[in-house]
Amino acid sequence: MTNRNGNTLISAALATLTLLGSMPAGADSKLKSGRQVYRSLCVQCHGPGPIDAPKLGDRKAWAPLIAEGQAVVTAHGWVGVREMPPRGGGHDLSLEEFGRAVAHMARASGAAWSEPDSDATLMAAIRTEVQARIAELEAKARNVADGGRTGEAVYRSVCTHCHEAGVAGAPRFGNRKDWKPLIDEGQHVITAHGWVGLRAMPPRGGHPELSLEEFARAVSFMAGAAGADWIDPTGDSALMARIREEEAERRTELAED
Ligand code: HEC
Ligand code: HEC
Known part of the structure:
Protein backbone atom coordinates (compact mmCIF):
# COMPACT_ATOMS: atom_id res chain seq x y z
CA MET A 1 0.00 0.00 0.00
CA THR A 2 1.22 3.49 -0.73
CA ASN A 3 0.23 6.73 0.86
CA ARG A 4 0.96 10.35 0.15
CA ASN A 5 3.61 10.44 2.85
CA GLY A 6 5.80 7.61 1.68
CA ASN A 7 6.99 5.15 4.27
CA THR A 8 8.51 7.56 6.73
CA LEU A 9 5.47 7.72 8.92
CA ILE A 10 6.71 6.19 12.10
CA SER A 11 4.04 7.13 14.49
CA ALA A 12 1.80 6.01 17.17
CA ALA A 13 0.41 2.59 16.48
CA LEU A 14 0.06 0.81 19.75
CA ALA A 15 0.93 -2.44 18.06
CA THR A 16 4.24 -0.99 16.97
CA LEU A 17 5.03 0.77 20.20
CA THR A 18 7.42 -2.00 21.01
CA LEU A 19 9.51 -0.76 18.15
CA LEU A 20 9.80 2.69 19.69
CA GLY A 21 11.44 1.19 22.72
CA SER A 22 14.22 -0.39 20.71
CA MET A 23 15.03 2.42 18.29
CA PRO A 24 18.73 3.07 17.88
CA ALA A 25 20.10 6.33 19.17
CA GLY A 26 20.93 9.10 16.72
CA ALA A 27 24.52 10.04 15.94
CA ASP A 28 25.83 11.78 19.05
CA SER A 29 27.83 14.52 17.36
CA LYS A 30 24.83 15.57 15.30
CA LEU A 31 22.28 15.66 18.09
CA LYS A 32 19.91 18.59 17.91
CA SER A 33 19.73 20.73 21.04
CA GLY A 34 16.63 20.66 23.24
CA ARG A 35 15.92 24.24 22.31
CA GLN A 36 16.10 23.45 18.58
CA VAL A 37 13.74 20.53 18.92
CA TYR A 38 11.39 22.56 21.09
CA ARG A 39 11.25 25.39 18.59
CA SER A 40 10.82 23.23 15.54
CA LEU A 41 8.14 20.94 16.95
CA CYS A 42 7.05 21.00 20.58
CA VAL A 43 6.19 24.72 20.52
CA GLN A 44 3.13 23.93 18.39
CA CYS A 45 1.41 22.55 21.48
CA HIS A 46 3.68 23.47 24.42
CA GLY A 47 3.95 27.10 23.36
CA PRO A 48 1.13 29.66 23.55
CA GLY A 49 -2.08 28.34 22.01
CA PRO A 50 -5.27 26.42 22.64
CA ILE A 51 -3.87 22.97 23.34
CA ASP A 52 -4.03 21.79 26.94
CA ALA A 53 -0.37 20.76 27.20
CA PRO A 54 2.05 21.74 30.00
CA LYS A 55 3.34 25.03 28.58
CA LEU A 56 6.95 26.17 28.49
CA GLY A 57 7.69 28.09 31.68
CA ASP A 58 4.37 27.22 33.39
CA ARG A 59 5.75 26.20 36.77
CA LYS A 60 2.41 25.10 38.11
CA ALA A 61 1.84 22.70 35.22
CA TRP A 62 5.39 21.38 35.36
CA ALA A 63 5.70 20.94 39.14
CA PRO A 64 3.95 17.53 39.28
CA LEU A 65 5.89 16.34 36.23
CA ILE A 66 9.19 17.45 37.69
CA ALA A 67 8.24 15.61 40.89
CA GLU A 68 7.65 12.41 38.86
CA GLY A 69 11.24 12.54 37.70
CA GLN A 70 13.14 12.91 34.45
CA ALA A 71 13.14 9.23 33.44
CA VAL A 72 9.40 8.74 33.85
CA VAL A 73 8.31 11.97 32.20
CA THR A 74 10.71 11.60 29.27
CA ALA A 75 9.55 8.02 28.70
CA HIS A 76 5.86 8.88 28.90
CA GLY A 77 6.23 11.72 26.40
CA TRP A 78 8.22 9.49 24.03
CA VAL A 79 5.58 6.77 24.05
CA GLY A 80 2.73 9.33 24.00
CA VAL A 81 0.19 10.32 26.64
CA ARG A 82 -3.43 10.90 25.66
CA GLU A 83 -3.34 13.88 23.25
CA MET A 84 0.44 14.04 23.39
CA PRO A 85 1.41 12.12 20.22
CA PRO A 86 4.33 9.67 20.43
CA ARG A 87 7.63 11.59 20.15
CA GLY A 88 5.57 14.76 19.85
CA GLY A 89 5.02 13.69 16.26
CA GLY A 90 8.75 13.88 15.47
CA HIS A 91 9.28 10.46 13.96
CA ASP A 92 12.87 11.25 13.01
CA LEU A 93 13.93 12.32 16.51
CA SER A 94 16.23 10.11 18.55
CA LEU A 95 15.34 9.37 22.15
CA GLU A 96 18.34 11.51 23.15
CA GLU A 97 17.06 14.51 21.18
CA PHE A 98 13.55 14.10 22.47
CA GLY A 99 14.96 13.84 26.01
CA ARG A 100 16.91 17.05 25.53
CA ALA A 101 13.72 18.88 24.52
CA VAL A 102 11.94 17.58 27.64
CA ALA A 103 14.88 18.73 29.81
CA HIS A 104 14.81 22.12 28.08
CA MET A 105 11.13 22.55 28.96
CA ALA A 106 11.57 21.30 32.55
CA ARG A 107 14.52 23.66 33.12
CA ALA A 108 12.35 26.56 31.96
CA SER A 109 10.12 25.70 34.92
CA GLY A 110 12.87 25.42 37.49
CA ALA A 111 14.09 21.81 37.25
CA ALA A 112 17.82 21.11 37.28
CA TRP A 113 17.62 18.41 34.60
CA SER A 114 20.71 17.79 32.48
CA GLU A 115 20.95 16.49 28.92
CA PRO A 116 19.98 12.84 29.31
CA ASP A 117 22.62 11.68 26.82
CA SER A 118 25.32 12.89 29.20
CA ASP A 119 24.18 10.30 31.76
CA ALA A 120 24.19 6.60 30.78
CA THR A 121 22.34 5.55 33.93
CA LEU A 122 19.56 8.01 33.20
CA MET A 123 19.29 6.84 29.55
CA ALA A 124 19.00 3.24 30.78
CA ALA A 125 16.29 4.26 33.26
CA ILE A 126 14.37 6.05 30.46
CA ARG A 127 14.52 2.96 28.24
CA THR A 128 13.25 0.77 31.08
CA GLU A 129 10.37 3.17 31.67
CA VAL A 130 9.56 3.17 27.94
CA GLN A 131 9.18 -0.62 27.94
CA ALA A 132 7.07 -0.57 31.09
CA ARG A 133 4.83 2.12 29.66
CA ILE A 134 4.34 0.32 26.34
CA ALA A 135 3.27 -2.83 28.20
CA GLU A 136 0.87 -0.81 30.33
CA LEU A 137 -0.75 0.89 27.31
CA GLU A 138 -1.00 -2.34 25.31
CA ALA A 139 -2.85 -3.97 28.17
CA LYS A 140 -5.32 -1.07 28.28
CA ALA A 141 -5.91 -0.67 24.55
CA ARG A 142 -7.92 -3.79 23.86
CA ASN A 143 -11.15 -3.59 21.91
CA VAL A 144 -13.54 -0.99 23.21
CA ALA A 145 -17.27 -1.55 22.69
CA ASP A 146 -19.19 1.06 20.72
CA GLY A 147 -20.30 3.70 23.22
CA GLY A 148 -22.90 5.00 20.75
CA ARG A 149 -21.75 8.62 20.56
CA THR A 150 -22.43 10.34 17.24
C1 HEC B 1 0.12 17.88 18.96
C2 HEC B 1 0.41 18.50 20.23
C3 HEC B 1 1.73 18.19 20.91
C4 HEC B 1 3.00 18.24 20.40
C5 HEC B 1 3.43 18.56 18.98
C6 HEC B 1 3.90 17.93 21.51
N1 HEC B 1 3.18 17.70 22.64
FE1 HEC B 1 3.91 17.14 24.47
N2 HEC B 1 2.03 17.09 25.24
C7 HEC B 1 0.89 17.42 24.55
C8 HEC B 1 -0.25 17.31 25.43
C9 HEC B 1 -1.69 17.56 25.06
C10 HEC B 1 0.26 16.89 26.69
C11 HEC B 1 -0.54 16.59 27.94
C12 HEC B 1 -0.90 15.11 27.91
C13 HEC B 1 -1.77 14.72 29.08
O1 HEC B 1 -1.25 14.69 30.21
O2 HEC B 1 -2.97 14.45 28.86
C14 HEC B 1 1.70 16.75 26.52
C15 HEC B 1 2.55 16.31 27.52
C16 HEC B 1 3.93 16.18 27.39
C17 HEC B 1 4.82 15.69 28.41
C18 HEC B 1 4.41 15.19 29.79
C19 HEC B 1 4.32 13.68 29.79
C20 HEC B 1 3.77 13.14 31.09
O3 HEC B 1 4.47 12.38 31.76
O4 HEC B 1 2.63 13.48 31.43
C21 HEC B 1 6.09 15.74 27.89
C22 HEC B 1 7.36 15.32 28.59
C23 HEC B 1 5.98 16.26 26.56
N3 HEC B 1 4.66 16.51 26.26
C24 HEC B 1 7.06 16.48 25.72
C25 HEC B 1 6.97 16.94 24.41
C26 HEC B 1 8.11 17.19 23.55
C27 HEC B 1 9.55 17.03 23.97
C28 HEC B 1 7.61 17.59 22.34
C29 HEC B 1 8.38 17.93 21.09
C30 HEC B 1 9.35 16.98 20.64
C31 HEC B 1 6.16 17.57 22.43
N4 HEC B 1 5.81 17.21 23.71
C32 HEC B 1 5.28 17.89 21.39
C33 HEC B 1 0.79 17.76 23.23
C34 HEC B 1 1.86 17.87 22.34
C1 HEC C 1 -3.66 16.37 19.56
C2 HEC C 1 -4.10 16.79 18.25
C3 HEC C 1 -5.14 15.97 17.52
C4 HEC C 1 -6.33 15.47 18.00
C5 HEC C 1 -6.91 15.59 19.40
C6 HEC C 1 -6.96 14.79 16.87
N1 HEC C 1 -6.17 14.89 15.77
FE1 HEC C 1 -6.55 14.05 13.93
N2 HEC C 1 -4.79 14.83 13.22
C7 HEC C 1 -3.92 15.60 13.94
C8 HEC C 1 -2.81 15.98 13.09
C9 HEC C 1 -1.63 16.84 13.49
C10 HEC C 1 -3.05 15.39 11.82
C11 HEC C 1 -2.16 15.47 10.57
C12 HEC C 1 -1.19 14.29 10.62
C13 HEC C 1 -0.21 14.39 9.43
O1 HEC C 1 -0.64 14.08 8.30
O2 HEC C 1 0.92 14.77 9.66
C14 HEC C 1 -4.30 14.67 11.95
C15 HEC C 1 -4.87 13.91 10.91
C16 HEC C 1 -6.06 13.21 11.01
C17 HEC C 1 -6.63 12.40 9.96
C18 HEC C 1 -6.01 12.15 8.58
C19 HEC C 1 -5.26 10.84 8.58
C20 HEC C 1 -4.53 10.62 7.26
O3 HEC C 1 -4.70 9.54 6.66
O4 HEC C 1 -3.75 11.49 6.85
C21 HEC C 1 -7.81 11.91 10.44
C22 HEC C 1 -8.77 10.99 9.69
C23 HEC C 1 -7.97 12.40 11.79
N3 HEC C 1 -6.88 13.19 12.11
C24 HEC C 1 -9.07 12.11 12.60
C25 HEC C 1 -9.20 12.56 13.91
C26 HEC C 1 -10.34 12.25 14.73
C27 HEC C 1 -11.55 11.47 14.29
C28 HEC C 1 -10.10 12.82 15.95
C29 HEC C 1 -10.97 12.78 17.17
C30 HEC C 1 -11.43 11.49 17.61
C31 HEC C 1 -8.80 13.47 15.89
N4 HEC C 1 -8.31 13.30 14.63
C32 HEC C 1 -8.19 14.13 16.94
C33 HEC C 1 -4.03 15.98 15.26
C34 HEC C 1 -5.07 15.62 16.11
Missing part, protein backbone atom coordinates in the same frame (compact mmCIF):
# COMPACT_ATOMS: atom_id res chain seq x y z
CA GLY A 151 -19.60 11.51 15.00
CA GLU A 152 -20.49 15.09 15.76
CA ALA A 153 -20.46 14.51 19.52
CA VAL A 154 -17.03 12.85 19.33
CA TYR A 155 -15.73 15.61 17.08
CA ARG A 156 -16.93 18.34 19.44
CA SER A 157 -15.60 16.72 22.59
CA VAL A 158 -12.22 15.55 21.27
CA CYS A 159 -11.16 16.11 17.68
CA THR A 160 -11.94 19.83 17.75
CA HIS A 161 -8.94 20.35 20.06
CA CYS A 162 -6.63 20.11 17.06
CA HIS A 163 -8.83 20.01 13.96
CA GLU A 164 -10.65 23.28 14.57
CA ALA A 165 -7.56 25.49 14.32
CA GLY A 166 -5.25 23.04 12.54
CA VAL A 167 -2.81 22.48 15.41
CA ALA A 168 0.46 20.83 14.34
CA GLY A 169 -0.76 20.50 10.76
CA ALA A 170 -4.11 18.85 11.47
CA PRO A 171 -6.53 19.13 8.53
CA ARG A 172 -8.91 21.94 9.54
CA PHE A 173 -12.61 21.35 10.07
CA GLY A 174 -14.65 22.38 7.05
CA ASN A 175 -11.56 23.27 5.03
CA ARG A 176 -12.03 21.67 1.64
CA LYS A 177 -8.44 22.24 0.56
CA ASP A 178 -7.06 20.44 3.62
CA TRP A 179 -9.51 17.57 3.23
CA LYS A 180 -9.51 17.07 -0.56
CA PRO A 181 -6.44 14.79 -0.71
CA LEU A 182 -7.71 12.81 2.30
CA ILE A 183 -11.17 12.39 0.86
CA ASP A 184 -9.52 11.19 -2.36
CA GLU A 185 -7.62 8.54 -0.40
CA GLY A 186 -10.88 7.04 0.71
CA GLN A 187 -12.92 6.54 3.85
CA HIS A 188 -11.43 3.25 5.00
CA VAL A 189 -7.84 4.43 4.44
CA ILE A 190 -7.87 7.67 6.37
CA THR A 191 -10.08 6.27 9.11
CA ALA A 192 -7.55 3.49 9.68
CA HIS A 193 -4.55 5.82 9.47
CA GLY A 194 -6.03 8.28 11.95
CA TRP A 195 -7.00 5.44 14.30
CA VAL A 196 -3.47 4.03 14.30
CA GLY A 197 -1.97 7.54 14.49
CA LEU A 198 0.44 9.38 12.25
CA ARG A 199 3.03 12.02 13.10
CA ALA A 200 1.33 14.58 15.40
CA MET A 201 -2.06 12.81 15.13
CA PRO A 202 -2.17 10.72 18.34
CA PRO A 203 -3.62 7.18 18.11
CA ARG A 204 -7.41 7.30 18.56
CA GLY A 205 -7.16 11.09 18.73
CA GLY A 206 -5.53 10.61 22.13
CA HIS A 207 -8.65 9.00 23.61
CA PRO A 208 -8.27 5.26 24.25
CA GLU A 209 -11.85 5.15 25.56
CA LEU A 210 -13.19 5.68 22.01
CA SER A 211 -14.41 2.69 20.03
CA LEU A 212 -13.38 2.25 16.40
CA GLU A 213 -17.02 2.84 15.44
CA GLU A 214 -17.15 6.17 17.27
CA PHE A 215 -13.82 7.23 15.79
CA ALA A 216 -14.99 6.25 12.30
CA ARG A 217 -18.22 8.21 12.69
CA ALA A 218 -16.20 11.27 13.72
CA VAL A 219 -14.01 10.95 10.61
CA SER A 220 -17.11 10.63 8.47
CA PHE A 221 -18.60 13.73 10.11
CA MET A 222 -15.41 15.73 9.55
CA ALA A 223 -15.08 14.64 5.93
CA GLY A 224 -18.75 15.51 5.41
CA ALA A 225 -18.12 19.05 6.65
CA ALA A 226 -15.51 19.35 3.87
CA GLY A 227 -17.76 18.12 1.10
CA ALA A 228 -17.54 14.31 1.20
CA ASP A 229 -20.76 12.31 1.16
CA TRP A 230 -19.53 9.43 3.27
CA ILE A 231 -21.96 7.10 4.94
CA ASP A 232 -22.14 6.25 8.63
CA PRO A 233 -19.65 3.39 8.65
CA THR A 234 -21.31 1.66 11.60
CA GLY A 235 -24.25 0.51 9.50
CA ASP A 236 -22.00 -0.98 6.84
CA SER A 237 -20.23 -4.15 7.94
CA ALA A 238 -18.29 -4.41 4.67
CA LEU A 239 -16.85 -0.94 5.21
CA MET A 240 -16.01 -1.69 8.86
CA ALA A 241 -14.21 -4.83 7.68
CA ARG A 242 -12.19 -2.80 5.15
CA ILE A 243 -11.23 -0.34 7.89
CA ARG A 244 -10.01 -3.20 10.09
CA GLU A 245 -8.07 -4.70 7.19
CA GLU A 246 -6.46 -1.36 6.46
CA GLU A 247 -5.64 -0.98 10.16
CA ALA A 248 -3.89 -4.36 10.23
CA GLU A 249 -1.96 -3.50 7.07
CA ARG A 250 -0.94 -0.18 8.51
CA ARG A 251 0.34 -1.71 11.74
CA THR A 252 2.38 -4.20 9.76
CA GLU A 253 3.77 -1.40 7.62
CA LEU A 254 4.78 0.64 10.67
CA ALA A 255 6.32 -2.38 12.36
CA GLU A 256 8.47 -3.06 9.28
CA ASP A 257 9.65 0.55 8.99
